[in-house]
Amino acid sequence: MDKDELFAASDHLVLTPPYNPGNHHAVGAAELARMKASATLINVARGGIVDDAALADALANGRLAAAGLDVYENEPNLPPALLACRNIVLTPHIASASTATRRAMVALAVDNLVAALGAGPLAGRPPNPINADALLARGA
Incomplete structure (x- = not known):
């Protein structure tokens, strides 16, 4: 429809x-x-x-x-x-406001940061880049 x-x-x-x-x-x-x-x-x-x-x-x-x-x-x-x-x-938009969800969000942010800095198992390949096109443009 x-x-x-x-x-x-x-x-x-x-x-x-x-x-x-x-x-x-x-x-x-x-x-x-x-x-x-x-x-x-x-x-x-x-x-x-x-x-x-x-x-x-x-x-x-x-x-x-x-x-x-x-x-x-x-x-x-x-x-x-x-x-x-x-x-x-x-109501406030707080569906993610549980301890488990917030910890997972922090862990993901850390994984992205470590990878973006060229370290860890995902070095140079952040798992969730905001602008993936920028990574592709620089050959990552």
Whole structure:
């Protein structure tokens, strides 16, 4: 189904795409208008994918039943209109905030640093480079 059909048919829509300039405000007033008044929208992806002002307007005016967000367009600042909505759940984006996950993140960062410095079993080949093209350009 295409995007218009998805918005019109969904009772609950959970957004998980990565943010990029091409999907900035991918969910705005037009998309929200296609949704059922009884539908819920959940954004656990990235702020900016949803137009927060359009969402607040749809919630305040009964065009959408409820929403749940743990990401916001201008974090950490929340639009006052969202805070005024009684049919929204707002939480911090802290899914990775467990001890085990944070330790794994540190270990990965260390592995990348050691490899980037030319040491260890992955010398010169960081396992998770942010810009792999730069490594390829210099022949790593």
